Amino acid sequence: TQLLEQSPQFLSIQEGENLTVYCNSSSVFSSLQWYRQEPGEGPVLLVTVVTGGEVKKLKRLTFQFGDARKDSSLHITAAQPGDTGLYLCAGHAGGTSYGKLTFGQGTILTVHP
């Protein structure tokens, strides 16, 4: 069974601060995704990283996939209250996994004005 350990579980910061969320596994994934979920809604995809060592930027968000494709990080620069939400990483094993994803436990981010 593949597991994804996400940390920290909770993050409470002030507007303007930087933060990093980590997603680690002992298993190799063919791709890794980051989702954001707001209260009362389903998760929405932010980004997919596919290649080991890949870095993707989405405005103030930077996503990195580890060289060995076992870990990933999400870095937010100058956090804003609108960034508040639950962030989930999800790994895709590829091959005959029928698109199934393994999700981390999630990081609840609160950005205070």
Add this chain to the structure above:
Amino acid sequence: NAGVTQTPKFRILKIGQSMTLQCAQDMNHNYMYWYRQDPGMGLKLIYYSVGAGITDKGEVPNGYNVSRSTTEDFPLRLELAAPSQTSVYFCASSYPQRGTNEQFFGPGTRLTVL
């Protein structure tokens, strides 16, 4: 497109009652999934389907059943509700591409079993 829709939004059941959570997608996606989300536990896969007539168990299938008679619909059945099934249930769909699998989620059904 409406995307993925789920009904009902909220439901309270008594122990032993049965119900069906409805899920539909209008994106012509082959793959569909049912997850449950408990606080601090992320999303756990209950059942999935790779096409009409084909379903398989996920990580936590006990107490649930599914069917997939059409590409669009993927209902989840709870036969004998138990307090342990109190959770938020999400349906998702995807059209897998090589190396990735973006999943599109519905808004969820919040179920309480008393």
